[in-house]
Amino acid sequence: MTVPLDQRPHSGPYSGLTVNSLKRFLTTQFQEAGVETPDLDARLLVMAATGLTHTELIISGRDFPPAATFDIIADYANRRLAGEPIDHILGYREFYGRRFKVTKDVLSPRPETELLIEAALENLRGKTGAKILDLGTGSGAIAISILTEENDAQGLAIDMSGAALDIAKENAAQHNVADRLKVLQGSWFEAVTEHFDIILSNPPYITDAAMKHLAPEVTGFDPDIALRGGADGLAAYKEIISNAPQYLKPNGIILLEIGYDQGPSVTDLLERRNFSDITTSQDLSGHDRMIKAAYKA
Incomplete structure (x- = not known):
């Protein structure tokens, strides 16, 4: 025995x-x-x-x-x-080749979110002094990953949670981009006054019904605010897409992570707001995971 x-x-x-x-x-x-x-x-x-x-x-x-x-x-x-996730025990998560501090106050960045980084970097290639906006930044992994690859880019990271922003600040300092990443507390665009080349977000998109079936490892340790997307899972997308045009530079783009079954719904929201060149990308499992769209004022 x-x-x-x-x-x-x-x-x-x-x-x-x-x-x-x-x-x-x-x-x-x-x-x-x-x-x-x-x-x-x-x-x-x-x-x-x-x-x-x-x-x-x-x-x-x-x-x-x-x-x-x-x-x-x-x-x-x-x-x-x-049931405590390995990330929380270790206190960090590897993402896009770098280590990011995580706690119960932030959603651990997932590998599929790296699609946003790759799409942003492709769009920024050849540009100088680009500005990016990361909505619902959490640990700051999205904005920080982009800024570490684009040495002259500037970023603004927004989150409702002050505790999450404290983690984002630590991660920005750890990866030497604190001087190029401003963080502000607020709900989506309420603290935003500038215009950006790219707006990115991995918003909460799990429906209220689906929340009931998530593993305890998720619901017990990830912040509810970073998961719950409302009755239809689209509450955050409606808010972001409705307001994004007034904060995008001419020919700016929006990059959004989506749930595996939300491609058609989010595409419809973008089309209604006159976004164009809408494309959907799949993750390694073949599921719809990211939408890219352009806004030409």
Whole structure:
């Protein structure tokens, strides 16, 4: 019978767990609990607890971790088994090749949101002094990722949550773009007075009905305000699309992340507001995930 981690001696070989066997132990626990990515989560938590890189983990896999590591791992494992997302345990999320601080006050940036970054950078190619507006910025990952790639671009990040903006400021400083990213608290455009080449947003788009079926790992840890899109999931899009034209420069564009089934509805909203050149892009799963549109005043 496997001895539970918290019942093992906390001293080197007496525990019977090397770094590698500790990782396997966690993987088994996570598999039995139905964790979606048990091996990855176990590896990330062991790396965080030991301070080892992925390469060092391979090289030092037969070493016995110090006693303090067991206490850290036990805490991490209990939190993960209780449903806490790996991002929140680690305190960061990797996004577009960079590490961003995340907390319960912000939505962790997802890989599919990188579509917005790629589309923005393609549109900014060859432009100088471009200005971008990130609505509902959260951790600031979208705006910061663009500014780190476009050295002369300027950004404005808006969020209703002061706590979220504090995280965005930290991330901007960490990635050396704080002097080019202004952050303001407000609801969508209420604090905006400038005009922009690009307006971007990953707004809340989950319907009230769908919210009831989300995994506890999502509803228990991600901020509700960053998820809930109203009865039809379109509340934020209606607000953004209705007001965006008066804040776009001539020939400016809007980039919006969307739910997998919202392409036709958001396209209709854009067409009603006289946007043109509307295109929909798919994520790696083949689902509609981003809409791009131009506004020619």
